[in-house]
Amino acid sequence: MVVLAKGELEQIALPAVQRAAPPLAAVPEVDLAMAAANAGARAVARACEEHGFFKVTGHGVPAPLLARVEAAAAAFFALPQQEKEKAAAAPGGGSPFGYASKRIGGNGDLGWVEYLLLGVSAAAPLPAAPAGASPCSFRDLLDEYVAAVRRMTCAVLELMAEGLGLEDTGALARLVLAGDSDSMLRVNHYPPRPEPGRLTGFGEHTDPQIISVLRSNATAGLEISLRDGTWVAVPADADSFFVNVGDALQVLTNGRFRSVRHRVMVSSARPRVSVIFFGGPPPRERLAPLPGLLDREGGRRRYRDFTWREYKTSAYRTKLADNRLGRFEFDTTPAAAAAASS
Numbered sequence: 001m002v003v004l005a006k007g008e009l010e011q012i013a014l015p016a017v018q019r020a021a022p023p024l025a026a027v028p029e030v031d032l033a034m035a036a037a038n039a040g041a042r043a044v045a046r047a048c049e050e051h052g053f054f055k056v057t058g059h060g061v062p063a064p065l066l067a068r069v070e071a072a073a074a075a076f077f078a079l080p081q082q083e084k085e086k087a088a089a090a091p092g093g094g095s096p097f098g099y100a101s102k103r104i105g106g107n108g109d110l111g112w113v114e115y116l117l118l119g120v121s122a123a124a125p126l127p128a129a130p131a132g133a134s135p136c137s138f139r140d141l142l143d144e145y146v147a148a149v150r151r152m153t154c155a156v157l158e159l160m161a162e163g164l165g166l167e168d169t170g171a172l173a174r175l176v177l178a179g180d181s182d183s184m185l186r187v188n189h190y191p192p193r194p195e196p197g198r199l200t201g202f203g204e205h206t207d208p209q210i211i212s213v214l215r216s217n218a219t220a221g222l223e224i225s226l227r228d229g230t231w232v233a234v235p236a237d238a239d240s241f242f243v244n245v246g247d248a249l250q251v252l253t254n255g256r257f258r259s260v261r262h263r264v265m266v267s268s269a270r271p272r273v274s275v276i277f278f279g280g281p282p283p284r285e286r287l288a289p290l291p292g293l294l295d296r297e298g299g300r301r302r303y304r305d306f307t308w309r310e311y312k313t314s315a316y317r318t319k320l321a322d323n324r325l326g327r328f329e330f331d332t333t334p335a336a337a338a339a340a341s342s
């Protein structure tokens with residue numbers, strides 16, 4: 001069981017962010033069922049440029065499946081602490097996967113959250129249920145969920161590619177569908193706040209992968225940062241999904257799509273449960289602007305070439321709130337340009 005050291009809860013409480021953020025007035029929204037008829041690709045591209053964030057309705061993921069996953073997640077987190085700890089990663093084993101409480105990543109970040117992180121590569125067969133185990137285990141259910149969400153994610157990625165004007169509209173979806181794509185699923189549980197006020201559930205950060213697809217129960221808490229740095233609250237909507245542009249997609253679009261900075265603040269007396277599918281590329285994949293994008297931007301690249309594996313190695317050494325892409329960016333300041341030409 002994780003016992004917070006004296007002073008750690010104060011870190012989660014972060015007195016600087018006690019004020020509630022105003023709600024995001026108009027959440028960009030795309031109805032997948034109507035996207036073809038409704039210029040959905042353009043709407044998706046606009047939302048990715050402006051916010052790096054939008055809501056998906058008409059997603060086709062069956063409501064009963066969403067309800068089963070939500071109930072199973074709630075049941076898992078209601079288990080005695082010792083039982084949950086059995087699913088924790090082996091200490092010092094180098095794997096980020098498993099159950100964890102309060103500690104996010106390996107570099108001292110803390111949040112009012114417990115979670116389960118799973119690797120879900122596209123090629124991994126559904127794991128066979130051990131003899132005698134219930135055929136409807138939580139893991140099997142999550143695999144069923146991932147299959148449905150991955151299908152929907154691919155439709156969204158095709159709309160993004162179309163909205164970018166790419167000739168190859170499958171270019172992004174193929175990265176997430178590749179057999180060795182580095183995708184993950186995170187199930188977060190934010191217990192009700194222990195006392196009135198606001199706690200940091202999940203500190204501000206950008207997601208590293210190409211795309212994150214989130215669904216939560218009806219408890220709010222997610223906030224995003226607008227271009228001017230203002231934080232706004234995203235009203236909960238348990239019937240819809242929310243999409244974040246991740247760092248890898250910002251690089252693949254040479255900065256045209258914005259990897260959205262977001263966080264979760266806990267201020268409710270009800271628990272928040274969220275499930276997030278992170279669609280990542282294969283580890284060997286070289287992240288560079290997609291073919292056709294540079295021609296329209298004067299051929300100037302914002303980032304140097306790097307593989308997804310290199311990026312992850314570098315990202316695992318950083319704190320949650322760090323700008324992890326900074327070290328891959330070309331310096332385009334006038335001083336750097338002058339130095340390069342001298």
Ligand SMILES: O=C(O)CCC(=O)C(=O)O
Pocket residue numbers: 186188202207214216222262263264274276
């Ligand atoms: O739990 C949420 O609502 C969002 C959490 C998040 O941003 C993440 O797990 O990357």
Ligand SMILES: [Fe+2]
Pocket residue numbers: 205206207212262
């Ligand atoms: Fe995130």
